[in-house]
Amino acid sequence: MSEFFDRLKRAAKAAASEWKPSRYKIANIQVVCPHCGNDTFAEGTALLNSSGMSFIGLDWANALAITLSCTKCSRIQWFHSTEHETGA
Numbered sequence: 001m002s003e004f005f006d007r008l009k010r011a012a013k014a015a016a017s018e019w020k021p022s023r024y025k026i027a028n029i030q031v032v033c034p035h036c037g038n039d040t041f042a043e044g045t046a047l048l049n050s051s052g053m054s055f056i057g058l059d060w061a062n063a064l065a066i067t068l069s070c071t072k073c074s075r076i077q078w079f080h081s082t083e084h085e086t087g088a
């Protein structure tokens with residue numbers, strides 16, 4: 001267990017230089033973590049056309065999703081890639 005967190009910390013440290021948490025607005029609404037209420041996220045992307053998504057009927061998307069990972073509790077929220085704004 002502790003070994004896992006040590007590795008996680010090392011990975012976070014290694015990525016720190018290229019990783020900046022930001023606040024996001026989707027559909028003109030500030031994104032807030034529903035779990036812990038934090039408002040800064042690390043942005044990532046994921047393809048929606050995986051076989052898993054096809055299985056649940058989302059293969060129409062065949063597109064990119066934005067994933068916002070909470071910087072406090074690490075909960076991930078998914079948004080279909082449309083325009084989104086980042087604020088300071």
Ligand SMILES: [Zn+2]
Binds near residue numbers: 034035036037072075
């Ligand atoms: Zn959170």
